Amino acid sequence: MEVIVPFSTDRPKSRLSDALSPEERREFARAMLDDVLDAVVAAGGDPRILATDAVDLDHPVTVDDRPLTTAVNAALGARLGTGGEDGAGIDGSLEPVAVVMADLALATPAALRRLFEAGRDADVAVAPGRGGGTNAFVATHPEFRVDYHGASYLDHREIAAEIGADFAAVDSHRLGTDVDEPADLAEVLIHGEGRAATWLRGAGFALDASEGRVAVTRE
Numbered sequence: 001m002e003v004i005v006p007f008s009t010d011r012p013k014s015r016l017s018d019a020l021s022p023e024e025r026r027e028f029a030r031a032m033l034d035d036v037l038d039a040v041v042a043a044g045g046d047p048r049i050l051a052t053d054a055v056d057l058d059h060p061v062t063v064d065d066r067p068l069t070t071a072v073n074a075a076l077g078a079r080l081g082t083g084g085e086d087g088a089g090i091d092g093s094l095e096p097v098a099v100v101m102a103d104l105a106l107a108t109p110a111a112l113r114r115l116f117e118a119g120r121d122a123d124v125a126v127a128p129g130r131g132g133g134t135n136a137f138v139a140t141h142p143e144f145r146v147d148y149h150g151a152s153y154l155d156h157r158e159i160a161a162e163i164g165a166d167f168a169a170v171d172s173h174r175l176g177t178d179v180d181e182p183a184d185l186a187e188v189l190i191h192g193e194g195r196a197a198t199w200l201r202g203a204g205f206a207l208d209a210s211e212g213r214v215a216v217t218r219e
């Protein structure tokens with residue numbers, strides 16, 4: 001399955017500014033991207049990075065510096081179907097396509113396989129992020145398009161309903177955890193096993209369980 005992985009190269013992860021310098025945010029974002037790509041490949045997906053600028057990677061990269069929603073919709077609109085001249089198959093269907101965000105530092109092959117399987121039963125299967133975002137989805141319906149930011153999970157459910165697409169939510173802690181804010185770094189230290197967790201530990205981050213919800217401290 002083709003798996004589009006959007007990646008912002010310029011000023012990534014601005015909401016982590018209080019915890020990380022610009023250069024650190026670039027390094028950490030890249031570590032998360034590499035973890036996500038490893039998991040996608042191990043789950044049987046063919047990743048294609050949709051980046052705002054060139055990125056040095058062993059996978060295909062499409063550069064599109066337009067805003068996230070515009071770039072993803074262009075990629076969805078350009079995908080090739082299974083036969084028909086307009087890109088759709090003779091029955092109007094398309095090969096499934098997934099969009100998986102590059103900041104899912106806890107993504108595992110098993111979690112992604114569950115998402116891909118959900119996409120076989122539903123026209124649109126979404127793994128919501130905490131706070132109402134859309135961390136990953138699989139779509140087979142040719143008319144499905146995205147509208148990111150805000151409570152995009154609810155918007156995507158509505159878009160699916162408007163085009164008559166079957167919709168499924170994929171309940172996954174690992175895919176539901178996008179790393180946006182300093183508090184999310186604790187999740188990476190607790191559950192992460194890849195480069196992102198290693199990078200954080202190397203940068204001196206540790207868990208702070210001294211009071212209330214577990215947080216992070218830095219040496």
Ligand SMILES: Nc1nc2c(ncn2[C@@H]2O[C@H](COP(=O)(O)OP(=O)(O)OP(=O)(O)O)[C@@H](O)[C@H]2O)c(=O)[nH]1
Pocket residue numbers: 005006007008009011012013014015016050051052064065066067068071101102103180
């Ligand atoms: N291609 C592309 N990817 C983007 C763009 N903005 C964000 N992304 C990617 O989309 C995913 C979700 O990003 P967000 O968490 O909304 O934004 P972010 O830029 O990572 O972080 P903030 O600056 O803190 O909002 C991440 O994989 C980003 O790298 C964009 O304009 N174009």
Ligand SMILES: C[C@H](OP(=O)(O)O)C(=O)O
Pocket residue numbers: 068129132133134135147148149150151152153178180
């Ligand atoms: C891409 C966006 O991410 P957020 O801004 O919620 O992290 C969304 O999930 O709609």
